[in-house]
Amino acid sequence: MATDGTGRSLWRADGRNAAQLGTLGSVKKVALPANLTFNPGADVNANLVAGRFTNSQGVAEDVLYFVAGAGNGQTALWRTNGQGTTEQILSLTDRSIEAIPELPVNVNGTLYFVASVRETLQEDGVTGTRQRFVLYRSDGTASGTTEVQGVTNFRQIQRLTAIGNTLYFSGFDGVTGPNATGEEVWRITSPGATPEVINVVPGGGGSLPRNFFGAPTPNGTEVYFVVTGSDRINRLWRLAPGTSQPALVTNGAVGTPRIVEDPNLDPFRASPNFTFFNDQIYFTAIGTSPNSTQLGGNIGQELWRINNGRVELVADLKPNTTSDFSSAPGQLTVVGSGASALLYFTADNGTSGVELWSYNGTGAPSLIELNNTPILDINQNPTGRTLGSTPQNLTADEDGNLYFTASAPNLENTEIGLELLAAQRRWNANRV
Known part of the structure; x- marks a missing residue:
C-alpha cells in the first residue's frame, strides 16, 4: 500500500x-x-x-x-x-x-x-x-x-487463527443455563467438519482464550494459548496433537523464577510473542523470582521458554536496575535453521536503551555488535549518553541473515538517523 x-x-x-x-x-x-x-x-x-x-x-x-x-x-x-x-x-x-x-x-x-x-x-x-x-x-x-x-x-467470534489445516477461534455461542460454556476455544478441522467447542473452564464463565500458536512435534502440531481462569488469573494452556482435552502448562517450580499469577496483573500483556526455536516454545511474560529485591519478587517482562513441559526463565536482562525493571523483549525472530539457528530479539537492559540481542539456545543472550562495537555505542546524543539504537522491522532471509532498521550516526559520526543494517550469519552487524 x-x-x-x-x-x-x-x-x-x-x-x-x-x-x-x-x-x-x-x-x-x-x-x-x-x-x-x-x-x-x-x-x-x-x-x-x-x-x-x-x-x-x-x-x-x-x-x-x-x-x-x-x-x-x-x-x-x-x-x-x-x-x-x-x-x-x-x-x-x-x-x-x-x-x-x-x-x-x-x-x-x-x-x-x-x-x-x-x-x-x-x-x-x-x-x-x-x-x-x-x-x-x-x-x-x-x-x-x-x-x-x-x-x-454467536454472541462473539474473534481471534481467528490458522494452525495447519485447522481453524481456531474464540467464540461465545450465546447458550445459557446448564449447558452454557461462555467464550471458549472453538476449532474446525476441515471445511466440512462440524465446529467443535473445547471447554477449558467449565461452568459457563468462559476462559476468554487468545494468542493461539502452533508448535510442531513428532506426533503433530501442539497448540498453545492463553486463558483466563475462574480465579481471573491468566495462564498458559496447550492442546496435544489429536486431543480435545486441554492441559495447563506447568509453571516454574516453587523457589525458582515463575510466571506471575496475580488476578490484577496480566503476565502476557498484549501478546506473549510465541516463537518456535530450537524445538522449544519461547515467549515473553512478567515473572517473579526469589532473587529479586523488587516488591513481590517481580522481575518484570522477560524472555521465557517451555522446556520439557515446564516454564523456565531464559534470562533476566534488567535485574533490579530501576523502578522500570522490565527489559521488555520483543520482535522475536528466528534466523537460520538447525544447529546454526539463532533467535534475535530487541530488549532494554537498563543501561543501553532498546538494542538487538541474539540467543543460540544455551547460556545467556548476547548483544549484537556493529563492526565489533556494541550497537548500544553507536547512537549517542551530544552529551555522550547512550540512547539505544531501537532496532525495528526485523526480517530474516533464506541465507541466514537478519535485516533491520536502527538509529545510528552516519559514517562521519556527525548526525543520528535511521539506517538499514544487517546481522550476518553470527554475531557482527554491518551497515548495508
Whole structure:
C-alpha cells in the first residue's frame, strides 16, 4: 500500500532484482475498480491476506484478499491477483451484514471471516435490534461464500487463527443455563467438519482464550494459548496433537523464577510473542523470582521458554536496575535453521536503551555488535549518553541473515538517523 500523490492504492513488485537489497524490480500500480476506496485511517497493509484462487480458465493463481470501501459508504471483501483482476466477493449490504470485524484467515485454501449482523426483533409489540456474529467460509467467489453451519448465531467470534489445516477461534455461542460454556476455544478441522467447542473452564464463565500458536512435534502440531481462569488469573494452556482435552502448562517450580499469577496483573500483556526455536516454545511474560529485591519478587517482562513441559526463565536482562525493571523483549525472530539457528530479539537492559540481542539456545543472550562495537555505542546524543539504537522491522532471509532498521550516526559520526543494517550469519552487524 502506498500513495503516488493521486491517492492510496495497492502496488506490486515482480522481485526480479530482489537479490540486491532495496531493489524490488519492476514496481507497478494495481488497477482497481472505480468504486473501490480505502479508508484514510485504515492500515490496509496489515489486512492483506494471501491465498490461491482458481480462475474461470481453471488456472490457479496467487491472490490477495482485503476489506475496503465499495462506494456509497459501504464496505466489502475483495480479491485481486494484482494484474488487472480485482473482484468484490461480498458486500456488507448483502445478508444484513453490518461489519467485518475480524481479518480474513486463509486455512489451507479456504478463506474464513467473521461478519456482524444487526437484526430487527419484535417482542410483545416492542421493536428492537440484536447483534449476532456469523462465521463465513469462501472459495474466493461470491457464490462460493457461505455461512459455516453451527456458527451463525454467536454472541462473539474473534481471534481467528490458522494452525495447519485447522481453524481456531474464540467464540461465545450465546447458550445459557446448564449447558452454557461462555467464550471458549472453538476449532474446525476441515471445511466440512462440524465446529467443535473445547471447554477449558467449565461452568459457563468462559476462559476468554487468545494468542493461539502452533508448535510442531513428532506426533503433530501442539497448540498453545492463553486463558483466563475462574480465579481471573491468566495462564498458559496447550492442546496435544489429536486431543480435545486441554492441559495447563506447568509453571516454574516453587523457589525458582515463575510466571506471575496475580488476578490484577496480566503476565502476557498484549501478546506473549510465541516463537518456535530450537524445538522449544519461547515467549515473553512478567515473572517473579526469589532473587529479586523488587516488591513481590517481580522481575518484570522477560524472555521465557517451555522446556520439557515446564516454564523456565531464559534470562533476566534488567535485574533490579530501576523502578522500570522490565527489559521488555520483543520482535522475536528466528534466523537460520538447525544447529546454526539463532533467535534475535530487541530488549532494554537498563543501561543501553532498546538494542538487538541474539540467543543460540544455551547460556545467556548476547548483544549484537556493529563492526565489533556494541550497537548500544553507536547512537549517542551530544552529551555522550547512550540512547539505544531501537532496532525495528526485523526480517530474516533464506541465507541466514537478519535485516533491520536502527538509529545510528552516519559514517562521519556527525548526525543520528535511521539506517538499514544487517546481522550476518553470527554475531557482527554491518551497515548495508
